[in-house]
Amino acid sequence: MQPSDLDFQQNYFKLFGLAQSCRIDPVRLxxxxxxxxxxxxxxxxxxxxxAEQRIAMQHATxxxxxxxxxxxxxxxxxxxxxxxxxDTQEGTNTAMPVDFLMEQMEWREAVGEAQQARDAAALxxxxxxxxxxxxxxxxxLEIKIDTERNYADAAGLVRKLRFMxxxxxxxxxxxxxxxx
Amino acid sequence: MALLQISEPGLSTAPHQHRLAVGxxxxxxxxxxxxxxxxxxxxxxxxxxxxxxxxxxxxxxDESVTVGxxxxxVQSDDPVNTIVSVKRFMGRGLKDIGDISRLxxxxxxxxxxxxxxxxxxxxxxxxxxxxxPVEVSSEILKVLRARAEAALGGDLVGAVIxxxxxxxxxxxxxxxxxxxxxxxxxLRLLNEPTAAAIAYGLDNASEGxxxxxxxxxxxxxxxxxxxxxxxxxxxxxxGDSALGGDDFDHRIQCWLLEKNGLSALGPRxxxxxxxxxxxxxxxxxxxxxxxxTAVLSSGDVIDNVLTRAEFQSMSQNLVQRTLQSLRRALRDxxxxxxxxxxxxxxxxxxxxxxxxxxxxEFFGQVPLTNLDPDKVVALGAAIQANLLAGNRGGDEWLLxxxxxxxxxxxTMGGLTEKIIPRNSTIPTARxxxxxxxxxxxxxxxxxxxxxxxxxxxxxxxxxxxxxxxIPAMVAGAARIRVTFQVDADGLLNVSAREMxxxxxxxxxxxxxxxxxxAEITRMLQDSTQHAQHDMLARALCExxxxxxxxxxAVQHALEQDGDLLEPGEREPIEARMAALxxxxxxxxxxxIKRAAGALNDATAGFAQKRMDKSVARALTGKKISDLGGx
Numbered sequence: 003m004q005p006s007d008l009d010f011q012q013n014y015f016k017l018f019g020l021a022q023s024c025r026i027d028p029v030r031l032x033x034x035x036x037x038x039x040x041x042x043x044x045x046x047x048x049x050x051x052x053a054e055q056r057i058a059m060q061h062a063t064x065x066x067x068x069x070x071x072x073x074x075x076x077x078x079x080x081x082x083x084x085x086x087x088x089d090t091q092e093g094t095n096t097a098m099p100v101d102f103l104m105e106q107m108e109w110r111e112a113v114g115e116a117q118q119a120r121d122a123a124a125l126x127x128x129x130x131x132x133x134x135x136x137x138x139x140x141x142x143l144e145i146k147i148d149t150e151r152n153y154a155d156a157a158g159l160v161r162k163l164r165f166m167x168x169x170x171x172x173x174x175x176x177x178x179x180x181x182x
Numbered sequence: 183m184a185l186l187q188i189s190e191p192g193l194s195t196a197p198h199q200h201r202l203a204v205g206x207x208x209x210x211x212x213x214x215x216x217x218x219x220x221x222x223x224x225x226x227x228x229x230x231x232x233x234x235x236x237x238x239x240x241x242x243x244d245e246s247v248t249v250g251x252x253x254x255x256v257q258s259d260d261p262v263n264t265i266v267s268v269k270r271f272m273g274r275g276l277k278d279i280g281d282i283s284r285l286x287x288x289x290x291x292x293x294x295x296x297x298x299x300x301x302x303x304x305x306x307x308x309x310x311x312x313x314x315p316v317e318v319s320s321e322i323l324k325v326l327r328a329r330a331e332a333a334l335g336g337d338l339v340g341a342v343i344x345x346x347x348x349x350x351x352x353x354x355x356x357x358x359x360x361x362x363x364x365x366x367x368x369l370r371l372l373n374e375p376t377a378a379a380i381a382y383g384l385d386n387a388s389e390g391x392x393x394x395x396x397x398x399x400x401x402x403x404x405x406x407x408x409x410x411x412x413x414x415x416x417x418x419x420x421g422d423s424a425l426g427g428d429d430f431d432h433r434i435q436c437w438l439l440e441k442n443g444l445s446a447l448g449p450r451x452x453x454x455x456x457x458x459x460x461x462x463x464x465x466x467x468x469x470x471x472x473x474x475t476a477v478l479s480s481g482d483v484i485d486n487v488l489t490r491a492e493f494q495s496m497s498q499n500l501v502q503r504t505l506q507s508l509r510r511a512l513r514d515x516x517x518x519x520x521x522x523x524x525x526x527x528x529x530x531x532x533x534x535x536x537x538x539x540x541x542x543e544f545f546g547q548v549p550l551t552n553l554d555p556d557k558v559v560a561l562g563a564a565i566q567a568n569l570l571a572g573n574r575g576g577d578e579w580l581l582x583x584x585x586x587x588x589x590x591x592x593t594m595g596g597l598t599e600k601i602i603p604r605n606s607t608i609p610t611a612r613x614x615x616x617x618x619x620x621x622x623x624x625x626x627x628x629x630x631x632x633x634x635x636x637x638x639x640x641x642x643x644x645x646x647x648x649x650x651x652i653p654a655m656v657a658g659a660a661r662i663r664v665t666f667q668v669d670a671d672g673l674l675n676v677s678a679r680e681m682x683x684x685x686x687x688x689x690x691x692x693x694x695x696x697x698x699x700a701e702i703t704r705m706l707q708d709s710t711q712h713a714q715h716d717m718l719a720r721a722l723c724e725x726x727x728x729x730x731x732x733x734x735a736v737q738h739a740l741e742q743d744g745d746l747l748e749p750g751e752r753e754p755i756e757a758r759m760a761a762l763x764x765x766x767x768x769x770x771x772x773x774i775k776r777a778a779g780a781l782n783d784a785t786a787g788f789a790q791k792r793m794d795k796s797v798a799r800a801l802t803g804k805k806i807s808d809l810g811g812x
Contacts, residue, residue: 036413040580044609044670048369049201049339049572059669063609070607174513181509 010061013085014068024079024147024156026072035069075140076163079147079156088153090160098161106165110172117176125180129173136166201339203369203571204330205377205563208319208343208357210269210399210426211530213237214557215326216564217334218573223381223561226333234556235329237399239321240264241308249325261286261453263308267428268322270400271315272360273352276304280424284432286449303356316360323364340369342567344559346401347373348421348586350632351644351674358671369570371671374398375405376416376583377562378528382553383409384565384579390523391417393511395541395549396559397504397531400426404507406515406522412579418514418605419586420507425500427463427531433496434459434488438474441486451478458484466490467533494536501540508544514605525549530556582607585668592629592638594619595723601666604634611667615681618662619731621738622654626662630676637719649678657731725774729762732778736785739792746791758784 015022018034040046042061047054071077080090109128116124139159146156204226207214212234216225225233232251240253241263248256257264265287271279276291288307305312323343330338343361345354354371361368375394382388388409396403403421407414435455439445447455458476465472471489478484512518525541527549532538541549553561569578584605590598591614601612618626626649633641652660661681668674736759744752762777 036411036580039582040578043580043582045370045566045570045581048570059609059667062670063611063667066607066610177513178510181506 010064014072014081017065017068018072020072022082022085024075024082024144026078028073031069031072035065038065075143076160076167079143079160079163082147083153083157083160086153088157090157092161092164095157095161098165102162102165106169109169113169113172113176117179120180122177122180125173125176129170132166132169132173136163136170139163139166201571201573202330202334202336203339203341203564203567203573204326204334205342205372205560205565205567206323206326206344206361206366207374207377207560207563208269208322208345208360209237209559210267210401210428211237212399212556213322213326214560215330216557216560217330218564218568223564223568225557225560226330228329235322235325237268237322238264238266239268239318241310241313243309245310247310247321249321258450258453258457261449262288263310264453265306265308265313265318266453267400268315268318270424270428271304271306272319273303273350273354273356274315275302279304283446284435284452286452303352316356316363319357319360320363323361323366327364327366338366339571340367340567342370342372342377342563342570343368344372344374344377344563345672346396346398346421346423347375347403347405347416347419347583348401348423349672350423350587350642351589351672352642353423354672358673368671369567371673372563372566373403373405373416373419373583373672374401374559375403375419375526375528376407376414376581377560377566378526378553378558379405379407379409379414379562380565380579380581381558381562382526382550383407383414385553388524391515391517391521392524392526393508393522393545394526394528395504395508395532396421396528397537398426398529399531400424400428402426402504402507404504404511406511406517413582414579415582416584416607417517418511419584420511420514421586422503422507425503427460427529427534429500430463430493430497430531430534431456431459433500434462434474434493437488437492437496438484438486442482442484444478444482448479451480454478455484462488463493463534466493467535490535497534497536501536504537505540505544508541519545522547526553526558527551528555528558583670583672584608585610585672587632587642588634589644589666589668589674590631590633590641591616591664591666592631594727596638597723598631598633598636598638598641601664602668606668608668608672609670611665613663613665616662616664617658618652618655618660619657620734621657623657623660624652624654625650626652626678628664628676628678630666630674644674645676647676649680652680657734722769722771722774725771725778726766729766729774729778732781733759733762736781739785739788743788743792747788751788755781755784755788 042058042065044058044062047058071081083090112128139162143159146152204215204217214225214233216223227233235250236254238253240248253264276289282289290305290307290312303314305314345357358368375396378394391408394405401423402425405419406417408417438455454476458474462472462474471487474486476484522545525545532555585608588600588604589602590600593599601614629646630644631638631641632644635641662678663681664678666676758781762781765773765777
């Protein structure tokens with residue numbers, strides 16, 4: 003295949019030759035990513051004129067963006083829902099279940115306490131716990147989108163996962179803090 | 183595409199001809215040039231059979247320039263005009279350098295003009311005039327270029343120049359400029375640990391996740407890479423672009439000063455002690471103790487014995503700083519030490535036993551040193567240069583590298599809006615929309631920064647540029663899309679466009695001014711140390727911004743529709759505006775929030791009246807959009 007055979011206008015799933023679904027084969031995704039970058043990466047056209055190097059950069063940029071979108075469940079679901087015309091309303095819809103919000107607050111406090119106490123073991127535990135919860139939500143998300151086609155519920159799960167993502171970022175920052 | 187391939191300007195059109203390309207390791211202490219000959223990467227030696235060119239440049243009063251051993255030989259006699267470790271000054275302002283009294287040079291500060299084009303890079307006053315670090319580096323590159331062309335018997339098609347993975351945009355740009363100044367066509371700026379991984383990985387047909395620990399003369403990098411079926415994928419990188427073997431020398435230098443009760447020395451003695459300190463450091467790799475003897479220009483004699491144990495203890499926290507970077511890189515890669523299949527040691531400073539020991543202990547395995555740590559970067563760069571020049575030998579590989587530090591933009595109140603997070607695979611681009619703050623605002627200043635902190639003042643400023651000619655609209659109506667494009671060299675290009683009018687402004691990012699000492703490490707460390715401080719500062723900035731917007735909106739409404747107010751209704755509003763203005767002077771975000779809330783409450787009735795008036799006007803045939811602006 004030549005880079006000129008690729009259609010960069012098509013959606014990320016088609017670009018990667020993958021079925022348009024929330025469940026995805028990570029091994030195949032990575033293989034396709036490497037195959038695409040092998041075609042378009044700027045290193046392949048470093049000896050060519052500037053114009054071609056520029057096009058290669060744009061194509062490689064798009065392939066990277068597509069890969070980053072597809073490899074993360076929350077980003078993949080958000081993208082998939084946008085293809086279906088569903089806005090996940092992460093900035094606007096704040097109507098989260100009270101028990102979910104309470105749990106988030108408790109976790110946040112626990113992260114803060116672990117950081118204060120410089121307790122890496124407590125952070126390890128929290129991280130493992132949050133990873134499990136995240137995987138559970140991701141599994142539900144795949145069912146809501148691929149099986150039930152219930153996009154409103156799926157959008158709600160994406161909003162929940164956004165909270166989990168932020169929590170994971172806080173834990174990451176807390177580890178760095180303990181380290182210094 | 184095929185048609186274009188045979189019509190490239192400046193290159194041979196014969197497809198089978200081998201194109202001469204080299205890899206250059208432009209090091210803090212030593213520089214090397216390598217090339218692929220008959221399918222094997224080899225370092226090119228000088229006429230005396232020496233591979234390493236000391237990165238030392240001397241400018242004599244007669245304008246002549248000497249580079250390498252000859253310059254190194256006179257560094258203690260002519261320290262002011264003999265530039266050593268110039269790499270530390272690349273893309274750096276004077277205030278980045280820290281304690282300049284330890285260095286024997288005459289620095290010239292070059293403050294930024296703020297135009298975005300001024301380099302802000304320091305300069306060095308020499309017998310041949312003021313020299314920028316870019317010019318000094320280009321002298322080293324010129325010698326290597328001449329060496330390569332003599333050895334290969336022809337003009338070079340291009341070169342791959344290596345840079346520390348943790349180099350920021352300003353340092354990368356300075357390196358590329360130096361290569362251009364030396365007449366080299368830069369095929370790629372390649373990260374040093376990645377170059378080492380290529381040399382190592384292709385040599386050993388390795389698969390799995392590897393860590394490359396690269397401690398050079400003046401820079402430290404750690405890169406975590408996954409090697410699989412011809413793909414070198416960098417998962418995370420971290421480091422410190424102002425930490426290297428030189429710092430270990432400085433520790434010994436300080437120890438000598440202390441031991442002998444000396445204070446500030448002249449340039450000649452400063453260089454003399456540094457030279458002896460380095461020799462002592464190297465001695466302690468093989469020996470348990472070393473004797474340092476020197477005669478200062480005052481006639482005072484220095485005679486001290488330094489043990490390996492003492493040296494290790496005085497340099498312990500330097501080694502600890504590298505371990506901290508290792509932990510961060512592993513966390514960013516979401517991996518543990520058990521996931522690392524091998525650890526590759528790069529850079530002359532990794533010969534120090536305490537470094538080998540600490541890294542081995544950290545990873546729980548003996549680091550790999552089967553390739554010469556001084557040469558492995560140049561060898562890898564040559565292999566990549568050969569590929570990029572189009573000399574395809576059948577087996578190809580793919581390199582996927584990352585940007586080491588987050589890129590962002592300054593938003594209202596001195597806050598950073600992160601646009602591209604660190605460790606994003608390059609090339610990458612991200613677009614972000616911003617809006618105007620005032621009614622009728624026609625220009626917008628874009629300030630690009632690099633770093634992990636929330637406040638702009640804590641990040642490295644890369645460039646400032648202005649987008650003019652935004653059509654006058656009410657505040658918040660204009661949509662400015664700013665696009666950050668990072669290319670395969672890790673260099674940033676920023677463009678901005680007003681979406682309604684299509685007006686575009688674009689710049690290649692040039693460093694605008696420098697920051698304080700060792701800022702990259704500081705940036706990363708501080709981003710976590712000061713998370714709490716950042717949060718408060720952020721809250722304060724946000725409240726101040728919102729309060730200003732509110733004050734402006736109320737003022738505007740009073741001017742336009744003040745006649746709607748009954749006698750006595752205007753005064754309470756104005757009183758609360760004054761109260762809010764007073765709280766803006768205090769660094770208390772809660773007080774500002776309270777005062778803003780009070781003003782909001784006081785204007786509720788007025789807002790209702792304005793709304794009624796708008797509706798009435800709309801009903802009488804006027805468009806609502808006429809009412810919004812002026």
